Amino acid sequence: MSRPVPLLSASGLTKAHGRTPALRGASIELHAGEILAVTGASGSGKSTLLHCLAGIVRPDEGSVTYDGRRLEDLPEKRLSELRRTEFGVVFQFGQLIPELTALDNVALPLLLAGTDRARARARAAEWLERFGVRGQEESRPGEMSGGQAQRAALARALVTGPKVVFADEPTGALDSLSGEQVMTALVHTARESGAAVVLITHDAQVAAYADREVQLRDGAVAPLGVTA
Amino acid sequence: MIRMSTRHILLGLLASGPSHGYDLKRRHDERFPQARPLAYGQVYTTLQRLVRDGLAEVEGTDSDGGPERTMYRTTDEGTHELSRWSGEIAPPAPFVANEIFAKVVVAILSGGDPAGYLNAQRAAHMERMRELTAVKAAKGADLATVLSADYALNHLDADLRWMSTTAARLTTLTAEVDAV
Amino acid sequence: MSLLRSDLRLAWELTRGSDRGEWWRLTLTAAGAALATGFALAAVTLASLRGNTDVSVAAGLLDEPGTRSGVIVGLLLLLVPVLGFLGQCARIGAVHRDRRLAGLRLAGATPWQVRRIAALETGLACLLGSAVATVFSVLLLLRLWDRPNVLAWAGIALVAVAVPVLGAVTGALALRRVVASPLGWVRRVGPRGGRGPGLLFLAGILVVAGMALLTVATTSTAAADRPGGGPPLTMMGAVLAVGAGAVWLSGATARATGRILAVRARSAATLIAAERLRDDPWSAARTHAAVLLVTVVGTGFLGIRQVLGDVVRTEEHLAASESYYTTGLDLTGAAIVIAFAITLSGLAVGTAESLATRRRGLTAQAAAGVPRTVLGRALLLETALPLAPAVLLAGLGGMTIGTWYAALSGRPVPWATALVPLAVYAACLLAAATSLPLLRRTLRPGELRYA
Numbered sequence: 001m002s003r004p005v006p007l008l009s010a011s012g013l014t015k016a017h018g019r020t021p022a023l024r025g026a027s028i029e030l031h032a033g034e035i036l037a038v039t040g041a042s043g044s045g046k047s048t049l050l051h052c053l054a055g056i057v058r059p060d061e062g063s064v065t066y067d068g069r070r071l072e073d074l075p076e077k078r079l080s081e082l083r084r085t086e087f088g089v090v091f092q093f094g095q096l097i098p099e100l101t102a103l104d105n106v107a108l109p110l111l112l113a114g115t116d117r118a119r120a121r122a123r124a125a126e127w128l129e130r131f132g133v134r135g136q137e138e139s140r141p142g143e144m145s146g147g148q149a150q151r152a153a154l155a156r157a158l159v160t161g162p163k164v165v166f167a168d169e170p171t172g173a174l175d176s177l178s179g180e181q182v183m184t185a186l187v188h189t190a191r192e193s194g195a196a197v198v199l200i201t202h203d204a205q206v207a208a209y210a211d212r213e214v215q216l217r218d219g220a221v222a223p224l225g226v227t228a
Numbered sequence: 229m230i231r232m233s234t235r236h237i238l239l240g241l242l243a244s245g246p247s248h249g250y251d252l253k254r255r256h257d258e259r260f261p262q263a264r265p266l267a268y269g270q271v272y273t274t275l276q277r278l279v280r281d282g283l284a285e286v287e288g289t290d291s292d293g294g295p296e297r298t299m300y301r302t303t304d305e306g307t308h309e310l311s312r313w314s315g316e317i318a319p320p321a322p323f324v325a326n327e328i329f330a331k332v333v334v335a336i337l338s339g340g341d342p343a344g345y346l347n348a349q350r351a352a353h354m355e356r357m358r359e360l361t362a363v364k365a366a367k368g369a370d371l372a373t374v375l376s377a378d379y380a381l382n383h384l385d386a387d388l389r390w391m392s393t394t395a396a397r398l399t400t401l402t403a404e405v406d407a408v
Numbered sequence: 409m410s411l412l413r414s415d416l417r418l419a420w421e422l423t424r425g426s427d428r429g430e431w432w433r434l435t436l437t438a439a440g441a442a443l444a445t446g447f448a449l450a451a452v453t454l455a456s457l458r459g460n461t462d463v464s465v466a467a468g469l470l471d472e473p474g475t476r477s478g479v480i481v482g483l484l485l486l487l488v489p490v491l492g493f494l495g496q497c498a499r500i501g502a503v504h505r506d507r508r509l510a511g512l513r514l515a516g517a518t519p520w521q522v523r524r525i526a527a528l529e530t531g532l533a534c535l536l537g538s539a540v541a542t543v544f545s546v547l548l549l550l551r552l553w554d555r556p557n558v559l560a561w562a563g564i565a566l567v568a569v570a571v572p573v574l575g576a577v578t579g580a581l582a583l584r585r586v587v588a589s590p591l592g593w594v595r596r597v598g599p600r601g602g603r604g605p606g607l608l609f610l611a612g613i614l615v616v617a618g619m620a621l622l623t624v625a626t627t628s629t630a631a632a633d634r635p636g637g638g639p640p641l642t643m644m645g646a647v648l649a650v651g652a653g654a655v656w657l658s659g660a661t662a663r664a665t666g667r668i669l670a671v672r673a674r675s676a677a678t679l680i681a682a683e684r685l686r687d688d689p690w691s692a693a694r695t696h697a698a699v700l701l702v703t704v705v706g707t708g709f710l711g712i713r714q715v716l717g718d719v720v721r722t723e724e725h726l727a728a729s730e731s732y733y734t735t736g737l738d739l740t741g742a743a744i745v746i747a748f749a750i751t752l753s754g755l756a757v758g759t760a761e762s763l764a765t766r767r768r769g770l771t772a773q774a775a776a777g778v779p780r781t782v783l784g785r786a787l788l789l790e791t792a793l794p795l796a797p798a799v800l801l802a803g804l805g806g807m808t809i810g811t812w813y814a815a816l817s818g819r820p821v822p823w824a825t826a827l828v829p830l831a832v833y834a835a836c837l838l839a840a841a842t843s844l845p846l847l848r849r850t851l852r853p854g855e856l857r858y859a
Contacts (some may be wrong), residue, residue, distance in 0.1 A: 056775045059513040077779070084777030095772040111676040112778060140687075157776070184365050204388045205381055208357035209365065 007032040007196055008053060008164055013032035013062035014219075015048050022048035023059065029121045030164065035190060035197040037207035047168055047199045049216065053198060054087055055079040067163070079219030084112055088165040088195070090186075092172040095153050096141040102128060102152045103137040109160045117201045126154040131148035131185050147178030151185055158189050165190060176205075183209050234266065239283060239302060242295045246287040246301035249275060262363070262376045275300055328371055328387065330396060336405045346395045348386050350388060357384050413520065420720045420756040422463050422508060433500035434533040437575070437759060440494040441537030441749065444487055445571045449545045451483040452563030453556070475736065482743050485647040485705075489747045492698035493754035498530070498712040499577070500761045501599040523580040531576030615703045654700035655799065662696070662794035663689035669793065681789035689794070696795060699836055703802035704809070706744050711810015714822040748832070752839040760793060760843040774851040783851075784844050791840040795833065803829025 006029040015023040022045045030036050031051075040046050048140040051057040053064060055071045064071040066086070073081065089095065095198035096105045111117065128137060131151040133144075141149045150170060157165055167186065171179030187209050190197045201207050241252050245308075246248050249271045278284035287299035302310070328349060335342040363369065364377040369374035394401070454476055509522050517525075546564065548555060667683030673679035720733045763770070770783055803826070810822045 051775075054775070080777050080779050082777070083775065084779075085631070089776045091775075095776055097680060097683075097769065097773065099687040100680065101683075104679060105774070108466070108676055108679075111679065117674055122402070156766065170748070172414055187365055188367065196759075204354065204357060205361075205385050208354065208361040208381065211356060223755065 001177075004031060006030055007034075008064070008066045008198075010053055010059075010064045013049065013052050013059045014066070015045075015052060015057065015059045017048075022219055023052065023062075025062070027062075028053070028214060028221060030196050030198060032163070033191075033194045034212065035187065035199060035210040036185065037199045037210035037213045038216060039204070039207050039213055042202065045218040047218040048219075050166050050168050050198060050200050053128070054089060054164075054220055055082060056089075061136055061180055074115065081144060085098060085108060085160055086163045088160065089161035090153050090157045090165065090170045091148070092166040092169040093138050093146075093149070096149060097109075097154070098141050101138045101140055102133060102144065102149075105141070106152060106156045106159055109156060124159060127159050128152060128176075130189065131155045131180070142203060145178070146174050147181060150174060150178070150182050154182065154186055154189070158193065158195070159194070162195055165195050165197045166200075167197060170199070171201070171203070171206055179203075179206065233313070234270060235278060235283075236257070236310060236313045238274055238278065239306050240270070240314070242284060242300060242302040242378040243307065243310060244301045248290065248299050250297065252300075259372065261373045261377060262360070262380060278306065282306075323333065325379050329394075332398075332406060336402050342402070343395060343398055346398075348389050350391050350395075353384050355389070357381055357388075360384075412524075415524045416528055418512075418526045419532070422525070422529070424581040430500075430505070433497055434529075436497040436500070437494065437533040438537035438540075440490055440497055441534035441571050441575060442541040444490045444494070445538040445541035446545060447483050447486045447490065448567045448571070448696060449542065449564055452481045452567055453545075453549060453553075453560050454480050454483070454562035454840065456557055456563055463718055476737075479739070482740060486743055486747055486750075489698045489750040489754065492600070493750050494575075494578075494755070496754040496758040498762065500757065500764070508784070511537040527576040527580040530579030531572050532838040534575030535572035548599055610669060630711040654704075654798070654802065655697040658696035658700060658794065659797050660719075661798045665793045665797070676778070677783075677785035677789060680782075681793060684786075684790055685794060696755075696798060696799050698747075699795065700755060700798055700802040702744065702748045702751050703799055703829055703832045704806045706748065706832065707803050707825050708809030708813075709740060709744055709806075709808020710815050710828055711807065713741065714824070715814045715817050715819045718819050719817060726817060731816050748835070752835060755791070755836055756839040756842045759787065759840045760846055761788065762790075763843050763846055773849050780788045780847065780851065786844065787847065788837065788840055792837055795836055799833050799836075803832075 005190065008030040009028065011027040013023045013026045014021070023109075024045075025051055026045065028036075028038075028049070032152075038046050038049060048057070052059045052062075055064070055066075055074070058072060066082070074082070083089065097108070100108070103121055103124050106127055107117070107120035110120035110123055115123070120194075125137060128134070131154055133148050133151050133155065136144055136148055136152075141152070144152065149187075165186070171182050172221070174182060183206060186197065186199075190194070197210070199206065199210055207213050237256065237260075238252055239249065239300060241255050247255070249268065252275075253266050253268060253271045255270075255273050258261075260276070275284065279286065279300070282303060284300050284302050284387070287301045290297050298349075331349075332342045335345055360377045360381050364374050415696050435733065457476065505526075509526060510603045512522050512525065513519070544565065549560075551565075553560075662685045666687070666689060669678055669682035670686050673682050716733065716737060773783060774780060807825060814821050
């Protein structure tokens with residue numbers, strides 16, 4: 001029996017920030033609908049790996065293939081479109097535009113895709129409701145609690161029905177209860193919509209939400225079960 | 229993990245009214261999901277000890293069409309003992325008796341592979357954490373399930389952290405253990 | 409004294425260790441201070457002249473007290489765009505600086521210590537600019553004027569000292585928030601109502617206006633018999649009223665535009681720009697106000713110039729040579745062009761700064777797939793949207809001045825000046841567009857790493 005073709009795969013990724021190497025030959029595979037945790041100590045290259053996988057940065061060497069397309073062959077314009085339509089991203093903070101209301105923030109990807117404003121806002125409202133952000137539709141990110149803002153950010157990442165959600169320490173700035181709510185919301189929605197998730201975290205309790213764990217050590221994937 | 233006192237838990241379950249052994253076992257497993265299930269034998273021996281110590285007494289028997297069952301109820305002394313116990317502070321880790329740590333030290337002493345052991349143990353811990361998280365995050369999980377899973381998850385997480393730092397300091401530990 | 413020395417050392421260490429933005433701020437602040445010093449020195453030196461003299465430059469325009477006072481007022485008016493420019497410079501890296509100084513507060517520095525350090529940072533930059541400008545001005549002055557009088561020297565000394573002192577005071581005053589709370593920045597909640605910057609700018613204009621009035625009043629007395637003192641004063645008053653209105657108008661239009669468009673926006677770029685305007689309509693008010701002022705003056709001046717040129721060419725009997733008039737007009741024109749150039753620089757600096765402050769957020773947007781073109785368009789719209797109605801109104805104001813003057817002289821209305829607001833608008837968009845390449849550079853994933 002042959003293994004199914006992975007949805008997203010990377011091989012031999014290297015990337016240096018200036019003279020500091022962040023990735024040294026990392027390889028990884030992600031299957032459709034799979035929730036994959038990437039763990040590792042600070043500075044092990046987790047975020048850089050996510051940036052390469054999501055086409056946010058181009059690796060110095062190595063290749064990233066998504067759905068049969070090699071990301072390094074795509075121009076920035078196409079990458080940007082890919083991130084907007086097929087991918088969703090959630091960071092520790094900062095992905096919401098501070099001047100826009102929660103509703104407009106969630107509606108933004110739809111607006112960019114050409115949906116008209118009223119329809120986009122209606123869809124955004126549904127998503128906010130799904131993530132339990134109620135009565136805060138017209139609040140700006142600064143007026144919401146960290147957990148609510150992060151759930152709004154998840155709604156924004158998932159509103160376009162992405163195939164892969166990239167989450168970089170999505171609970172990093174939250175207390176454990178808010179973090180639990182955010183993770184439960186993420187896992188449930190991903191399962192329902194069949195989206196795969198790449199979850200970067202240094203927290204084992206967050207990593208335990210995933211189906212599988214990959215550990216990074218010194219910019220490469222550590223052999224199974226080896227601690228950092 | 230702090231060992232649970234079956235005596236007191238049964239006393240607590242009896243506090244809501246007389247009950248028989250089978251019912252007590254069922255209610256225990258319901259209240260404490262993810263805990264080690266109580267064996268019938270253990271329930272009956274514990275009940276007999278409670279009666280012996282005057283904390284519970286036999287209410288009567290009840291057949292209800294099926295096999296005959298002995299009904300127990302709590303005594304005043306039992307109620308008193310229960311309130312004393314539930315208000316008592318559990319001693320915070322009186323003895324450091326950690327199996328994982330013991331195995332690491334023994335592995336070093338006997339020239340084994342402590343790093344390999346820690347890796348395998350870590351993988352097993354992670355696997356168990358994934359299971360518990362799946363139980364906790366399942367749609368419609370009740371709060372008791374979530375809380376008991378959380379309790380275990382936090383302890384496993386503590387073990388994991390300890391294993392991570394220990395793995396990173398194995399060289400120093402080996403030198404120390406070998407020097408003694 | 410040792411206290412000052414330790415503060416000075418801290419200020420220097422902080423500056424030395426800071427990023428490029430901080431150096432940009434200091435360099436631009438020094439440049440602005442140099443400009444301000446230069447204009448103020450020229451004005452002070454001219455003001456020190458008494459009665460009719462013989463000045464070798466400017467075709468005799470500076471010989472008589474009446475025209476001289478006009479030139480002085482013009483020089484002082486040039487300080488307005490310079491103030492706007494300096495205001496923009498003060499904002500460069502403001503967020504970063506606030507955080508750094510808040511760090512000092514957390515580390516136990518007293519409010520006054522933080523104030524002193526901030527004042528020293530800005531004051532030293534201003535001192536540098538003022539020193540350079542003073543040295544060159546004095547050298548130039550000695551070539552033109554063999555023995556400047558005591559009044560001139562006193563004035564020069566006063567300006568050279570006043571500029572850095574004022575800079576230091578402003579630097580300290582701008583820190584109210586950080587000084588009040590060691591945590592520095594407050595969580596952004598809803599649209600801000602602060603008119604602080606606008607008020608500060610207004611205060612600056614009022615100071616300049618007061619000085620201008622004083623100048624006209626004192627230097628024109630010798631020519632009281634001539635009907636030259638009245639109209640310039642009226643004009644000054646009108647221009648200043650328009651300028652003060654411009655700050656308010658610019659802020660108000662920004663807010664109104666934001667409020668109206670935020671509801672109706674159909675595209676992402678418009679929505680982002682509109683919400684940003686609604687959130688902080690006063691941030692751009694300073695530069696925009698200077699733009700409006702230049703538009704009024706520029707449009708009005710071109711009208712007057714056209715009418716006057718017409719008069720000079722056709723009139724047989726002129727009080728002075730033709731060059732006397734054309735030189736006056738050319739000088740004024742040059743001053744307006746300089747003012748406009750400074751204003752545009754301020755606008756460009758302001759746009760670049762607004763980009764730099766938001767770089768992390770913008771990078772996150774780009775990472776989430778918001779196309780750069782949308783972000784760039786939003787950036788331009790932030791300048792373009794509120795400026796359109798404001799420039800239109802300012803242009804109308806300028807046209808009114810021109811038309812009024814034409815009617816006074818019985819000449820045809822100078823319609824061609826209607827092009828000025830359009831040109832100003834286009835130039836402003838270009839100035840804002842200069843930061844687009846910066847946007848490209850700003851969107852680096854390195855910004856996504858946590859602070």
